[in-house]
Amino acid sequence: MRPQPRRFPRYAVLVSLVAALALGAAFAQEEDAYRLYVANEYSADITVVDTATSEVIDTITISGRPGEVRPRGMAVSPDGRIIYVSISDFNPQIETPEDKIVAIDVSTNEVVGEFRAGGNPERVAVSPDGTQVWAALEAIAQGAGYDVATGEQLANFRVGVEAEGVAVSPDGKWVYITAEATHTVTVVDRENLEVVKHFLVGNRPRVVEFSNDGSRAYVSAEIGGTISVVDTSTHTVIETINLGLDSRPVEIAVDPTSSRIYVAGGGTSAVYVIDTTDNSLVETIREQMGRRPWGIAITPDGTRVYTANGLSDSISVIDTECLCVIGSIQAGRGAHSAEIGVIPGED
Amino acid sequence: MTRRPTSRRSMLRTVTGLIAFVALTLNATVAAQGLPAEPLRVGVVLPPETGDPLSDAVATSAASGAVMADEEFAFNAEMLGIDFAVLSREATGADAVVVAAQELVAEGAFVVAGGFSFEETAALAAWSAEEGVPYLNLGSSADVFRNEQCEATMFHVAPSAAMYLDSLAGWYVRSGYREWFFVRGTDPESSAQLQRMERGLRDRHFGARSVGEVALEPDEDPAEAVDRIRRSGATVVVLLLPAGEQVRVLGALEEADLNVVVTGFPYPEAQTRAFYDASRDTASELGSGHRASAWEATLDAYGARELNARYRLRFEDRPMETPAWAVYQAVKLGYEAAFFGGGIDADSVLGYLGSDTSVFDVWKGIGTTFRPWDGQLRQSLYLVKISASEEDPFTLATLVGELPAIYMPGTDPVERLDQIGDLAAVTRCDR
Numbered sequence: 001m002r003p004q005p006r007r008f009p010r011y012a013v014l015v016s017l018v019a020a021l022a023l024g025a026a027f028a029q030e031e032d033a034y035r036l037y038v039a040n041e042y043s044a045d046i047t048v049v050d051t052a053t054s055e056v057i058d059t060i061t062i063s064g065r066p067g068e069v070r071p072r073g074m075a076v077s078p079d080g081r082i083i084y085v086s087i088s089d090f091n092p093q094i095e096t097p098e099d100k101i102v103a104i105d106v107s108t109n110e111v112v113g114e115f116r117a118g119g120n121p122e123r124v125a126v127s128p129d130g131t132q133v134w135a136a137l138e139a140i141a142q143g144a145g146y147d148v149a150t151g152e153q154l155a156n157f158r159v160g161v162e163a164e165g166v167a168v169s170p171d172g173k174w175v176y177i178t179a180e181a182t183h184t185v186t187v188v189d190r191e192n193l194e195v196v197k198h199f200l201v202g203n204r205p206r207v208v209e210f211s212n213d214g215s216r217a218y219v220s221a222e223i224g225g226t227i228s229v230v231d232t233s234t235h236t237v238i239e240t241i242n243l244g245l246d247s248r249p250v251e252i253a254v255d256p257t258s259s260r261i262y263v264a265g266g267g268t269s270a271v272y273v274i275d276t277t278d279n280s281l282v283e284t285i286r287e288q289m290g291r292r293p294w295g296i297a298i299t300p301d302g303t304r305v306y307t308a309n310g311l312s313d314s315i316s317v318i319d320t321e322c323l324c325v326i327g328s329i330q331a332g333r334g335a336h337s338a339e340i341g342v343i344p345g346e347d
Numbered sequence: 348m349t350r351r352p353t354s355r356r357s358m359l360r361t362v363t364g365l366i367a368f369v370a371l372t373l374n375a376t377v378a379a380q381g382l383p384a385e386p387l388r389v390g391v392v393l394p395p396e397t398g399d400p401l402s403d404a405v406a407t408s409a410a411s412g413a414v415m416a417d418e419e420f421a422f423n424a425e426m427l428g429i430d431f432a433v434l435s436r437e438a439t440g441a442d443a444v445v446v447a448a449q450e451l452v453a454e455g456a457f458v459v460a461g462g463f464s465f466e467e468t469a470a471l472a473a474w475s476a477e478e479g480v481p482y483l484n485l486g487s488s489a490d491v492f493r494n495e496q497c498e499a500t501m502f503h504v505a506p507s508a509a510m511y512l513d514s515l516a517g518w519y520v521r522s523g524y525r526e527w528f529f530v531r532g533t534d535p536e537s538s539a540q541l542q543r544m545e546r547g548l549r550d551r552h553f554g555a556r557s558v559g560e561v562a563l564e565p566d567e568d569p570a571e572a573v574d575r576i577r578r579s580g581a582t583v584v585v586l587l588l589p590a591g592e593q594v595r596v597l598g599a600l601e602e603a604d605l606n607v608v609v610t611g612f613p614y615p616e617a618q619t620r621a622f623y624d625a626s627r628d629t630a631s632e633l634g635s636g637h638r639a640s641a642w643e644a645t646l647d648a649y650g651a652r653e654l655n656a657r658y659r660l661r662f663e664d665r666p667m668e669t670p671a672w673a674v675y676q677a678v679k680l681g682y683e684a685a686f687f688g689g690g691i692d693a694d695s696v697l698g699y700l701g702s703d704t705s706v707f708d709v710w711k712g713i714g715t716t717f718r719p720w721d722g723q724l725r726q727s728l729y730l731v732k733i734s735a736s737e738e739d740p741f742t743l744a745t746l747v748g749e750l751p752a753i754y755m756p757g758t759d760p761v762e763r764l765d766q767i768g769d770l771a772a773v774t775r776c777d778r
Contacts, residue, residue, distance in 0.1 A: 092656040092657070139657075141422075159426075160423055160426065161419050161422065161423060162653050180650055181423075181650070181653075182423040182426070183683075184423070184427070200427070200686065200687075203707070203708050204650070204708045223708035223714040225706070245706060245760055245761070246714060246759075246760035267712070267713075267754055267756070268757075269756040270756070291756075292754070
């Protein structure tokens with residue numbers, strides 16, 4: 001005998017459907033949503049991408065004077081809800097009102113705050129408690145810390161010429177600031193607000209990032225083609241990863257879920273994948289990469305890497321499983337930096 | 348309990364102790380990074396002002412470059428606990444520059460930079476070889492110093508004539524100018540430039556050719572040259588003449604209403620705003636053409652924006668010109684050799700500069716190295732357009748080209764930069 005299909009009353013089907021939809025919606029709400037922010041240096045705006053769909057969902061105007069005002073480095077608050085953008089102008093030695101840091105609310109994409117940061121802030125970093133923003137002030141060879149709540153400058157320190165990269169250690173103790181022209185990193189004791197050390201790294205250091213546990217810092221040297229590995233307990237370079245002459249490493253994204261770091265190879269249109277357990281180069285991603293990837297960011301779940309490509313005004317999407325480019329998204333002109341904001345799912 | 352007042356002696360002891368502690372700490376820091384502990388001095392022989400506007404433009408620019416380098420690199424060194432300074436002497440002429448170099452070394456310079464003319468460079472090269480002092484050539488592009496008269500102690504920040512001429516050929520041929528006429532001087536350097544240029548056209552630009560050349564004595568009436576150019580069918584004329592002579596001949600060509608474009612050899616004087624201004628003032632059409640340059644104030648990428656901006660701010664809005672850039676970079680090369688080369692003895696410095704693993708950032712957006720066969724700094728060069736009407740010294744000229752183009756992913760950077768200039772296969776240098 002052929003089995004008969006079980007018949008459900010109509011109302012039961014309807015109830016099940018509603019229940020399933022509700023359950024699905026509940027599950028969907030529990031997941032965080034990621035927003036990719038790309039600072040466009042020449043169009044003076046920020047491209048916002050929904051990483052779930054890879055669609056541009058907003059463009060935030062930073063200034064009505066593109067070509068004069070330039071958003072560059074970005075940082076995200078520890079909870080992922082605020083993106084900080086360093087804004088400056090194209091006249092490095094002239095103090096203008098444009099030198100500032102703005103805060104963008106990830107849930108609304110509205111600018112919710114700004115404070116002055118004179119001296120051409122190029123990159124910014126946020127303290128782990130979210131109360132301070134630190135900036136590398138390129139034109140005046142200084143690093144400075146600001147109180148997020150008041151915008152007050154807490155301290156400023158002399159660093160090397162052409163300050164560029166800045167990072168705060170995960171334990172909040174140290175601020176590292178790089179200087180391009182001097183090949184140096186300056187270490188600031190954040191609690192005591194004093195410089196404790198300057199040390200040399202590779203040629204034209206750009207960006208510094210700390211490892212997830214804070215025991216190491218990684219400094220990209222664009223002209224040297226190296227990543228300096230720093231022991232943060234002694235602030236000493238303990239290893240230099242040589243990516244090769246003309247590898248042009250710039251921004252670094254530290255994978256929060258693994259031991260990998262991803263390095264944007266600006267002038268070579270490549271992304272270098274490094275395993276930090278042995279500091280070996282795992283992969284060099286070139287195929288389908290946009291031109292001059294300068295900025296790079298990784299989603300908190302570690303599944304996607306995005307690069308801000310300055311010469312193709314685009315964003316490359318990299319799958320961290322296959323370590324390959326799986327998509328490209330239109331950005332604004334002169335895509336410079338990338339950062340991931342988080343819209344928390346509701347419980 | 349009463350506190351004993353601090354005596355002057357104990358205060359002094361404390362201060363001395365503190366200083367000693369700081370010094371020890373700094374020395375420990377320095378030693379830990381393998382940095383030199385002794386004072387570092389880089390010597391620069393600068394050309395004095397003479398009253399000639401073009402020469403003075405070079406002198407002013409070079410002196411400013413030395414000031415800026417001193418300020419910035421002393422600042423950097425101080426951060427690392429090292430005493431660094433640029434020592435400079437003004438001198439002109441072969442004998443005087445050697446005396447100046449000797450004085451700089453006596454004052455502690457471990458490397459000397461200088462030489463903006465053929466004679467001075469020859470004298471400094473010979474002196475450096477004899478004394479074993481590392482020497483950085485700032486301004487002479489003469490190929491003979493990269494060949495027969497090369498020295499193991501000499502490195503060239505100044506691009507070679509071969510590099511400049513290859514760049515000019517690349518730019519103009521690509522733009523459709525294929526019939527070349529050369530107006531040269533009667534000196535050996537000018538003759539060598541002509542030979543190199545003709546070889547470049549012959550070997551690398553098959554569609555282009557030399558349609559004539561003429562030699563001019565200084566101040567000689569260029570009427571015959573003008574006539575020969577007119578009859579040659581030339582589309583481009585290259586003035587292989589000193590900067591002042593280039594301006595004079597430009598005037599004659601303009602007056603003759605020739606249907607050609609004109610450029611000239613980029614001697615240091617011919618890479619200044621003063622020259623560009625004189626060129627277009629003398630010949631409003633032919634004098635506002637294109638020029639090759641080792642540096643350009645309107646270069647806006649690779650950190651050059653910041654370097655140019657700092658210079659303008661420091662020196663009353665004057666644009667950074669090639670002589671200033673060359674001095675600044677020479678100081679930086681010396682500074683880095685001391686910091687990264689393991690010492691300031693000649694062997695360490697020369698070894699560091701000459702190593703193919705020593706990469707230098709000269710604000711041109713690509714890591715540069717010295718060619719091992721002739722000591723020439725690999726670098727890209729710039730094509731500059733002189734404005735016919737702009738009054739602002741900064742925008743009087745603007746950057747319009749770069750050769751070799753440095754953004755070429757997938758290509759070897761050394762091979763990329765070696766697209767211009769003479770390669771090892773043809774060198775006559777025995778370093």
